[in-house]
Amino acid sequence: MISPTNRATRCCPVCERPVTGGVVLDQNCLDEITTCLTQIPDLLTELEVNATRQAKGGPRGYGSRSAETPLPYGLAASNLVTQITANLVRAATAVAPYTWRPPLRYIPPPTTVDTATRWLLTHKDQIRHHPRGEKLYDLITTARARALTVIDRPADLFPAGQCGAELDDGTTCPEILYGDPDRATVRCRCGAQHDMDRTWMLEAARDQAWTAAEIGRAIPDLTAAMVRGYANRRRLTACGSRIIGPGRAIPIYRVGDLLDILNASLLAG
Known part of the structure; x- marks a missing residue:
């Protein structure tokens, strides 16, 4: 005979951990959603900065490309910002209906990433109990994953x-x-x-300073992860940072320092 407690036990559709009491998503999955919603506004700011810079033609000296021709990277970033915004607004709208609330104050639906993420963070419990919790999880986590993919692409x-x-x-x-x-x-x-x-x-x-992604793309048989690995092992020291959004910066490294490390490795081998 199945006890009432066992009858109420189900599995989270995302991670398949057991959940009870009308909960759809496991706490770990909800924590992942919270992390994504906290990071997404800054990631989209970074995408917008990159899209704007690339659409204007990038740094001087881009050679034969016209400064008026948007680059594919800029277009990809711009399109992704629009797509992620639409998906987050859709997720926020699905969590709770927007209607007149006491004392007869109308709460409008979100139209921006900031308002959508704030609404979703405020209503995390509704996300966890929502019958389409798995879909909401996918919308939110995929938004962050796609933003990171485009940002990491040089x-x-x-x-x-x-x-x-x-x-x-x-x-x-x-x-x-x-x-x-x-x-x-x-x-x-x-x-x-x-x-x-x-x-x-x-x-x-040699005397220029590039990001790990730029160096990894320029030097054969070297990846951005390898550059960061040299930095983590303190074989490589950042010579500064590049601002990519409000409160966000990434380290930059002198190209010559990387070349010296690679040359020393070849000699040692």
Whole structure:
């Protein structure tokens, strides 16, 4: 005979842990939702910053690309911001109906990421008991995962070193170039054209500071995770940070320091 307690026991549709008392989602899954909702506003701010920067053409010296042509990375970030906002607003609207509440004050539905995440955080208990809790979990956790995926993807163009061409006045062109890895050459605004040779590019960029993602994309057989690993093991020291949103910054590293580490490893091997 099944006891009333056992009859009331079900499994969370996300993690399959047992839940009771009308609860749909396990506490661990609710904690994951809370973490996502806390992080998403900052992540979307970072996406918006990146989308705006890329849509304006990125740093000077992007070569043959027009500054008026939005880059694929910027478009992806911008589209994702719109999509995530719509999904979070949909999730917030599903949690509780928006209606007249005593004392006859109308609470409008959320229309922004900030209002949607605040509403969802305030009504976490309703999320946990919601019959479509699994769907809400997917909407919220997928939003953070997709934002992180796009943010961690480096821009389509990356630093290609200093031009260094001799100008008509006898000086050297100081322009920092950004090249498309799918093209054989990169052209400077001064008119000089350079082969997209990674050896030349990296040696010319020794004194530049890049993020782990940029370095991982530029140096063959090196990943962003490996760069962060060198930093965690204190073989590599950040030389500064790059602001990517309100209260958010990521470390940047001198390219030459990475090249020295790699060269030393080759000699030791």
